[in-house]
Amino acid sequence: GAVVSQHPSRVICKSGTSVKIECRSLDFQATTMFWYRQFPKKSLMLMATSNEGSKATYEQGVEKDKFLINHASLTLSTLTVTSAHPEDSSFYICSARDSTSLTDTQYFGPGTRLTVL
């Protein structure tokens, strides 16, 4: 089956620093990837839609200058949390859709736990 990886799985950083999270589709190409944020015992909230070779589309209320998204290739999207603060601590999950698939199946990565001290 299709596999999506995320790196790192956990990261702890100091307030004010920037953190980059990678999302890779390992065995398929993904023209579109999605970034979600999940708080403890809560649902997944869509942050942005990442399209290969173009600017990401951000959901209302998500600061695009704070959460920088780059989708430079068909298998890699990155989320950079800039000037991180404790309130940015969360579980970040990406998903990707197989561009060649006839179905709408989205495959999720294992998530990245960000803790900002």
Add this chain to the structure above:
Amino acid sequence: QQQVKQSPQSLIVQKGGISIINCAYENTAFDYFPWYQQFPGKGPALLIAIRPDVSEKKEGRFTISFNKSAKQFSLHIMDSQPGDSATYFCAASRQAGTALIFGKGTTLSVSS
């Protein structure tokens, strides 16, 4: 505005019993309805999905029932096992390739 409403928030079922989780949606443009299973600290994993052109889909112990006129769909887990204890999310999307809108999730506990 919550586009996908999920209930119950939590559910306790005896081993071997049937777990039923319900979702309702508002946007008639939704045409893809998946269910995901998530264990603590892990990403969601697709369980089963359905499109509005069928009323039921079964895969192993998991069944989706879909009622287009009522704008509702549900997940049935037959012969529930302790290993099924997890959080389940329903979701919907408008068209192929668009982002999923998730329900708030149901925490299922299956007692042995």
